[in-house]
Amino acid sequence: MKQYRRIVFVSRSDMCRAPMAAAIYHRLDSTGEIEAVSRGLVVLFPEPINSKAALVLENHETPCTKAVSEKFSAVDAGPETLILTMTEDQKKRLAEDYGITEHVFTLKEFAGESGDIQEPFGGGTLGAYQDCYSELVRLVKKTLFTLTA
Numbered sequence: 001m002k003q004y005r006r007i008v009f010v011s012r013s014d015m016c017r018a019p020m021a022a023a024i025y026h027r028l029d030s031t032g033e034i035e036a037v038s039r040g041l042v043v044l045f046p047e048p049i050n051s052k053a054a055l056v057l058e059n060h061e062t063p064c065t066k067a068v069s070e071k072f073s074a075v076d077a078g079p080e081t082l083i084l085t086m087t088e089d090q091k092k093r094l095a096e097d098y099g100i101t102e103h104v105f106t107l108k109e110f111a112g113e114s115g116d117i118q119e120p121f122g123g124g125t126l127g128a129y130q131d132c133y134s135e136l137v138r139l140v141k142k143t144l145f146t147l148t149a
Contacts, residue, residue, distance in 0.1 A: 004147065005080040007036045009107070010090055014040025014069035016053045017086045017117055020133060021107065023057050023064040024140045034147065041093055043071035052120070052129040060133065074098050084143070087116040111142035 007025065011018035018038035025036040046068035048054075057064045077083060077100045084107040085091045091109075094100045108115050117135060120128035 003080070004034055004082040004103075006078070007034055007082045007084060007143075008072070008076050009036065009038045010072055010083060010085045010094070011038070011040055012042050012086075012090065012119065013047075014038050014043055014066075014071075015047055016050045016129075017119060017132060017136065019049050019064055019066040019069075020053050020057060021084070021086075021136050021140055022066065023062050024133075024136055025144070026065075027062045028137075028140060028144055037076075038066060038070070039072035039076055040069050041072055041090060041097075043069045046070065050129075052124070052126055053132075055126065056129045056133045072098075074100070077103075079103075082110075082147075084110055086119070089116075107136075107139050107143065110146065111139045112146075113139070113142075 009018040009021040018040065022036045022038040048068055049064060049066055054064060081103060083094065083104045086107060088106055091104055091106050094104055107117060120132045
């Protein structure tokens with residue numbers, strides 16, 4: 001397995017799934033050798049993490065230090081950076097808009113699964129955010145196992 005120094009979790013707006021995944025990664029990674037951050041593909045201006053996503057993280061004692069959303073930039077990619085998107089469309093967009101194809105996977109793909117991680121959206125129930133959190137925990141655990149195997 002290639003040695004990475006950084007993981008960039010990418011979602012649409014960087015207000016829910018990607019910051020949740022980065023926070024989960026930080027909580028589960030005991031070594032701290034790999035930096036994990038989150039970015040969004042559609043960030044018009046910085047906004048705080050979704051309040052329901054923040055509440056679910058807090059309920060699971062998973063600190064989220066992400067203050068506001070940040071737009072993905074080509075400088076976020078590099079030879080020692082693993083980029084994990086939430087959907088196949090986001091992975092395709094990185095290739096189309098930024099020409100980035102190396103070290104880019106969907107989170108499920110990297111974990112040996114297929115499909116997209118569905119966004120619970122702002123009006124979703126707290127249960128939908130909890131379900132998203134549970135799915136992300138499972139996938140981030142598999143990602144950590146793959147990186148340390």
